[in-house]
Amino acid sequence: MDAVTYLHPKVIEFLHQKFIPLRVLFDTQPLATDFNVKWTPTLITLSADGKEHHRTVGFLGPEELVVSLLLGLGKLFFDNENFNEALKYLDQLLLDYAKSDSAPEAIYLRGVCRYKNTHDPKPLKEGYEKLQAEYPSSEWTKRAFPYRLL
Numbered sequence: 001m002d003a004v005t006y007l008h009p010k011v012i013e014f015l016h017q018k019f020i021p022l023r024v025l026f027d028t029q030p031l032a033t034d035f036n037v038k039w040t041p042t043l044i045t046l047s048a049d050g051k052e053h054h055r056t057v058g059f060l061g062p063e064e065l066v067v068s069l070l071l072g073l074g075k076l077f078f079d080n081e082n083f084n085e086a087l088k089y090l091d092q093l094l095l096d097y098a099k100s101d102s103a104p105e106a107i108y109l110r111g112v113c114r115y116k117n118t119h120d121p122k123p124l125k126e127g128y129e130k131l132q133a134e135y136p137s138s139e140w141t142k143r144a145f146p147y148r149l150l
Contacts (some may be wrong), residue, residue: 001059008062014069035076045072053079067093067100074109081112104140108132111144125150 002096005011015021024031026040035052038050043065054072070093077086090110094103111127114120128144135141 001065001068005060005062005065011062011065014066018069027071043068045069045076047076047080051079064100067097071099071102071106074106078109078113081116083117086113087117093137104131104135104138106138107135108144120139121147121150 026032026037026042031037035042039057041057041059043056043060044052050086053076054068056068060068061064070089074086074089074093077083077089087110090106090113093100094110097103107127107130111123114123114127122148124144128147129142131138131141131144132148
C-alpha cells in the first residue's frame, strides 16, 4: 500500500483530517499480541481509549481505504451511541461510495442508528428493503431479514 494507496492525495487528506495515524510493524510487541495482528497490512480503527471498532486485513486501493475508514468512523460513533455522528459518516459513505463493498454494512448500520435515535422500527424495514433490492446476496441482507416483518 506504500507505493499506491498511502501516497494518494485523497487518502493523505482524509487521514490528516480525521485520524491520528500510527504505523507499526506487524510483529511489534505487545501491540501485535494485544490486537491479534496476524497479517499485513492490518488497519484498525481505534477510539481514543484504545478500543477497536473496525479492522481490515490485506491490500486496499485508495478508494477502498477511504471507504473502510468512513465505515470505521461510523462504527466508532455507533459503538459509543453517538448515532447522529455515526449517521454522518454512514451517509457520506453511501452518498460517495454507494457501489463499494462496504455499502451493505453501512445501510444496515444506518437503519439501526435511525431506529436507536427514534425507537421507530420503520428505518429497520427500510434498510432491509434497500439491501434486498440492491444487495440481495449480501450477508447484511441476511442479517436484516427479520426486519422485513416490521
